[in-house]
Amino acid sequence: MYTTCIFCHGDLGRNEAIEEFPVGRRLAFDGAKGRLWVVCRRCERWNLSPLETRWEAIEACERAFESTRMRVASDNIGLAKLKEGLELVRVGDPVRQEFAAWRYGDQFGRRRKRAVLVTGAVGTAAGAVVVGGTIAGFAMGGIFPGLFQGAQAWYRDRVLLRLRDEHGDPIRIQRKHLYTSRLVPSPDASGWDLRVDHIPGWDKWGKTRKRKNRRHTMIVHGSEAIGLAGQLMAHANRSGGARKAIRAAVERIEEAGHPEAFLPGAARSAMRDFSGSGKADLPAKKVENLMKPLPGTLAGLKVDMRLAIEMATHEQAEREALEGELKELEARWREAEEIARIADNLFVPDSVDDFIAGERSRIDDDLPKGAPTG
Structure with missing residues (x-):
């Protein structure tokens, strides 16, 4: 039973209401x-279950939904809250606008509120520092710019994803890589690929050699591009979107007719923005020190375009999964579990690992020969 979000690698939590699916x-x-x-309450993304027992779980959800009085519903979508605390969303046959309002309105709205709160808190803290420094007689002209630059560097260098490249080598993608990574048309111009900047290794504490921290670029194709683009766009859309932007994003997809048809057009549009910006050939040093995203990049697109790409990649990934690629989806869940375990272990000092290994060795030595060690 999987318990980790395939997008943010956070814990999905548990419930006691659906015995067939307690996640x-x-x-x-x-x-x-x-x-x-399973809707992740941390990032609000919808994790499609690859489990073969989903039919029994769906039937249990239907029974629980019908049995509770605490529910609201339209003709196509309903929301119920069980007394155990579990929330159920029943999807019927909604038009895209209504489905998007339920599926994406919540997560984008939460992100927007969170971003407003964080911005307000940062502004308050900065004001307190300035006022406190003034009262204390500090020369804030020298201190405050340094604090601001340090905060910017931390923000840009923050690791968003740890994954493996096409060779199986570990890599990490930082927030500043959203400033340069972008959708690109495929060589035959009928599809699209994902051009992603990254640096090697999973260690963000500087244990890798400096030469390995140089920026690299890879081109991701097909299903891998769809999955990775969805994850990266969730970070590019960290500030969420207002209802107007969500409606505009849905309209973009509807104009194309289908998410699969929308994405190649989005790649061509991004290429035009990037090529026409006059910044396509910046020196490597300037690229590394960018303070804002380049036009046409994942973080440099208009808000409604960014939201539309996230919606489209998410729905396209699910469509492929439902067309017989559940094994790939299950592999992504397994990778999420692996990375979550690795992330947990990064916070464990080496001394703890040494102690555990020593204790295991001591116990093995104390056991009589032939005794079981399990």
């Missing part, structure tokens, strides 16, 4: 299409 604090289900999602 998650909010479940969404579509009985007609046999879809079951």
Whole structure:
């Protein structure tokens, strides 16, 4: 049973209401299409379940939904909250606008509120520093710029994702890489690829050699591009979006007719913005020290375009999974579990690992020969 979000690698939590599927604090289900999602309460992304037992779980969700009085519903989508605290979202056959309002409005709205709160808190803290420094008689003209530059460097260098490249080598993608990574048209111009900047290794504490921290670029294709683009766009859209922007994003997809048809057009549009910016050939040093995203990059697109790409990649990934690629989806869950365990271990000092190894060795030495060691 998987317990980790495939997007942010956070814990999905547990519930005691659905015995057939005890994972998650909010479940969404579509009985007609046999879809079951776990909604991550940390990043608000919908994790499509690859489990073969989903039909039994969907039936249990349907029974629980019908049995509770605490529910609201339209013709196509309903929301119920069980007394155990589990929230259920029942999806019928909604038009795209209504489905987007339920599926994406919540997560984008939460991100927007969170961004406003964080911005306000940072502004308050900065004001307190200035006032405190003035009262104390400090020369804030020299201190405050240094603090600001340090905060910017920390923000740009923050690791967003740890994954493996096409050779199986560990890499990490930082926030500043969103300033240069972008969708690009495929060589035959009928599809799209993802051009991603990154640096080697998973260690963000400087244990890798400095020469290995140089920026690298890889081109990701096909299903891998869809999955990775969805993850990166969630970070590019960390500030969420207002209802107007969400509606505009949905309209972009509807104009293309389908998410699969929208993405190649989005790649061509991004290429035009990037090529026409006059910044396509910046020196490496300037690229490394960018303070804002370049036009046409994942973080440099208009808000509604960014939201539309996140919606489209998410829905496209699910469509492929439902067309027989559940093994790939399951592999992504396994990778999320692996990376979550690695991230946990990064916070464990070497002395703890040495102590555990020593204790195991001592116990093995104390056991009589032939005794079981399990």
